[in-house]
Amino acid sequence: MSEPVVLGLSGSLRQEATNRKLLREAARLFGPCFYAEADLNLPLYDGDAEDADGVPALVQTLADQIAASDAVLISTPEYNKGPSGVLKNALDWVSRTSGSPWANKPVAVMSAAAGRAGGERAQMVLRGFMVPFQPRILQGPEVHLAGSGSAFDEAGQLISAQYTKSLQALMDKLRAEIGR
Numbered sequence: 001m002s003e004p005v006v007l008g009l010s011g012s013l014r015q016e017a018t019n020r021k022l023l024r025e026a027a028r029l030f031g032p033c034f035y036a037e038a039d040l041n042l043p044l045y046d047g048d049a050e051d052a053d054g055v056p057a058l059v060q061t062l063a064d065q066i067a068a069s070d071a072v073l074i075s076t077p078e079y080n081k082g083p084s085g086v087l088k089n090a091l092d093w094v095s096r097t098s099g100s101p102w103a104n105k106p107v108a109v110m111s112a113a114a115g116r117a118g119g120e121r122a123q124m125v126l127r128g129f130m131v132p133f134q135p136r137i138l139q140g141p142e143v144h145l146a147g148s149g150s151a152f153d154e155a156g157q158l159i160s161a162q163y164t165k166s167l168q169a170l171m172d173k174l175r176a177e178i179g180r
Contacts, residue, residue, distance in 0.1 A: 006027055006035045006072070007069040008026075008038065008073045008074075009087065021112070022075045026108070026110065028157070029171045030175060031175065039058060040089075045089055055093070059097065062093070063094045066101040071177070071178050072135070074087070074107060081122070082121065082122055083126045084122075100134070107137045107138065108171070109127060111145065118148070141169045143163065
């Protein structure tokens with residue numbers, strides 16, 4: 001069997017965001033795969049613009065990437081007790097594309113945040129946002145990376161053995177879910 005295709009979606013646009021680092025660490029722990037990060041720097045959803053111009057090419061590319069992947073990793077910061085607007089906007093746009101790119105797709109959700117809850121509320125809200133798309137969201141182990149600004153070493157790997165163990169368990173579960 002060829003290496004699985006794993007797509008990462010970061011709820012933060014910053015190139016060195018801890019959510020991007022968490023996604024990359026998850027992909028490393030997942031093991032052999034073709035890993036790519038999606039570009040969520042999309043225009044704000046606007047129904048009038050969609051009516052006038054259709055779905056933007058960047059949005060269609062994202063939907064196509066989701067559809068073509070064997071699994072999706074989503075990592076979100078917590079902004080005002082919820083996921084980022086960037087991530088919600090991407091989900092809204094993808095819902096406007098034809099087909100159902102999320103349907104039955106294995107998805108692992110995680111979060112990295114500066115606060116001590118590690119984005120737990122954002123992750124809970126995100127799971128609710130995903131319900132209409134009917135993916136196969138893994139129910140755990142949950143990974144809520146607290147104090148994320150100091151959670152990675154120079155190589156981008158998690159410092160904490162506890163977080164590494166939880167993330168490894170989540171990736172093992174995701175790999176098994178792909179094979180299901």
